[in-house]
Every structure is written in structure tokens, then in C-alpha cells.
Amino acid sequence: MDFTFSDYQESADFLREKLHGFVPEVLLILGSGLGFLGDTVESPVYVDYGTIPHFRPSTAPDHKGRFVFGTLRGKRVAVMQGRMHCYEGYSMEEAAYGVRVLRLLGADKLIVTNAAGAVNTGFSAGDLMLITDHIKLFDFGPLRGPNLAEFGTRFPDMTAVYTPRLIGLAREVAARQKLTLREGVYMYFPGPQFETPAEVRAARILGADAVGMSTVPETIVAAHCGYEILGVTLCSNMAAGVLPQPLSGAEVNETAEASAPRFSALILGCLEAM
Numbered sequence: 571m572d573f574t575f576s577d578y579q580e581s582a583d584f585l586r587e588k589l590h591g592f593v594p595e596v597l598l599i600l601g602s603g604l605g606f607l608g609d610t611v612e613s614p615v616y617v618d619y620g621t622i623p624h625f626r627p628s629t630a631p632d633h634k635g636r637f638v639f640g641t642l643r644g645k646r647v648a649v650m651q652g653r654m655h656c657y658e659g660y661s662m663e664e665a666a667y668g669v670r671v672l673r674l675l676g677a678d679k680l681i682v683t684n685a686a687g688a689v690n691t692g693f694s695a696g697d698l699m700l701i702t703d704h705i706k707l708f709d710f711g712p713l714r715g716p717n718l719a720e721f722g723t724r725f726p727d728m729t730a731v732y733t734p735r736l737i738g739l740a741r742e743v744a745a746r747q748k749l750t751l752r753e754g755v756y757m758y759f760p761g762p763q764f765e766t767p768a769e770v771r772a773a774r775i776l777g778a779d780a781v782g783m784s785t786v787p788e789t790i791v792a793a794h795c796g797y798e799i800l801g802v803t804l805c806s807n808m809a810a811g812v813l814p815q816p817l818s819g820a821e822v823n824e825t826a827e828a829s830a831p832r833f834s835a836l837i838l839g840c841l842e843a844m
């Protein structure tokens with residue numbers, strides 16, 4: 571379905587009433603393993619997605635499905651504890667709904683994280699990768715349908731979706747933390763099935779360093795409405811066919827959990843420096 575500008579406004583008005591003058595600056599969309607950062611927000615105000623007009627609840631297991639508004643590392647943040655994925659049955663526009671609502675509330679910086687499979691054979695499971703660009707070849711995009719000019723132009727430029735200023739800043743933070751931070755291209759696959767080895771080989775030939783099932787709907791919408799964007803991937807596993815073993819959701823979760831301290835330190839360091 572196509573949302574109208576007034577749908578977004580109604581959602582924003584609902585949240586504004588709950589926030590009593592608090593204006594978020596940074597939206598954090600946290601993927602597998604980092605949702606706990608939402609629990610560390612100071613002076614938190616929690617709003618469940620299901621209570622917000624036009625919002626769709628998140629159905630993914632271990633995703634709490636709520637906003638946490640408050641302060642983190644001195645920044646006024648809105649944390650999405652749990653995101654919507656298209657494989658849950660949402661359109662890309664639905665999956666990215668919160669990005670536009672938060673833009674109306676004043677946020678103009680987005681930090682987005684995910685877990686993905688490493689396609690680059692020079693990477694290892696557990697590596698963190700700064701997203702420098704993405705590939706989305708499948709499926710209609712989130713901007714399909716009437717353009718909502720209040721958010722942005724019909725044909726938005728995608729030359730620098732992942733903001734060079736924030737990429738530079740993340741490099742500096744990683745160096746200070748003596749953390750190895752890979753860099754590369756994230757390729758979107760709709761899932762929920764993992765890729766076949768042939769799809770992973772194709773992704774590599776196309777220039778991808780990691781493959782995953784999220785993030786791109788949100789970043790396209792965020793680029794359209796003028797956010798500065800920082801994207802970081804946890805390579806929770808080597809993508810299908812790279813190693814002689816099948817993939818499992820359990821492996822993804824285990825690596826995400828084991829990497830959480832490094833991952834959260836990087837994200838919090840970037841947040842502070844933004």
C-alpha cells in the first residue's frame with residue numbers, strides 16, 4: 571500500500587505528544603545482537619510500534635518492536651529495538667516507515683546496523699564492515715508509487731548514500747579503539763532463505779563484500795529525505811558456499827552475541843563523535 575504524507579504526519583504527531591518537547595537528533599536502527607543498546611538509553615521513553623498509528627509491528631524473534639527515546643553518549647536518540655524486514659511480509663515502504671516519521675520529528679542522522687554473510691573471502695566471521703555502498707537489484711524499491719515531495723525529489727541521487735563524513739569518522743573511531751574495521755559493499759537479498767552458493771558467487775562478481783536481508787529499504791528512504799547515514803555490518807558468518815558447511819540462524823545469533831561488545835563500542839564511539 572502507498573502511505574500518504576498525512577499518514578506519516580499522524581504517526582509523528584502521536585509520538586510528539588509522548589515526547590514533551592524532546593527532539594531526537596540520531597535514529598539508531600539496531601539489527602541482530604545490538605538491540606540491548608536500547609536498554610542503556612538514559613531517561614528512556616518507550617513506545618511500542620503497535621500503538622503508533624499506521625505503524626506495523628515487527629514480528630522477528632528477539633526483536634522487541636519498540637522505540638526507545640532518550641539520551642545516549644550525550645546525543646538525543648531514537649532507538650528502534652527491532653526493525654521490519656520485507657521477508658516478514660512488509661513492503662519496502664512499510665519496512666522503512668519509521669525513518670520518515672523520525673525525520674518529521676527532527677532526526678537527521680541515521681545509524682543502521684545489521685548482521686550479514688561475508689562474501690569477500692578476505693573477511694572472517696565476526697568481522698565488522700563499514701558499509702561504503704550497496705547493491706539492490708531485486709524487488710521494487712521503497713520509493714515506488716507517488717513521490718512524497720515533502721520528503722524528497724522523485725529521482726534522488728544515490729552517489730553517496732553512506733555519508734563520507736561519517737565514514738571518515740567511523741574509521742577514526744575504529745583506529746582509536748584498535749579495532750579492525752573492514753569496508754565494503756552490502757548487497758540486499760530479500761530472504762528469508764539464505765543465498766545459494768551460486769547467488770553468493772554472482773554477488774561477488776557484481777562487487778559485493780557482504781549479503782544481507784535488511785538495511786537497504788531504510789537507507790534508500792533515508793537518503794531520499796536527507797539523512798546523513800552511517801551503516802555498519804557484522805559479518806556473522808561466511809556467506810553460503812564459502813566454507814564447506816551449511817548456514818544456520820543459530821550460528822548468526824551466536825556470532826552476533828560474541829561480537830556485541832566490540833560492535834557496541836564502535837557504534838557508541840561513532841555516536842559520541844557525530
Ligand code: HPA
Nearest residue numbers: 685686687781782783809
Ligand atoms: N545472508 C543473508 N543474510 C544474513 C546472512 C547471510 O549469510 N547472515 C546473517 N544475515
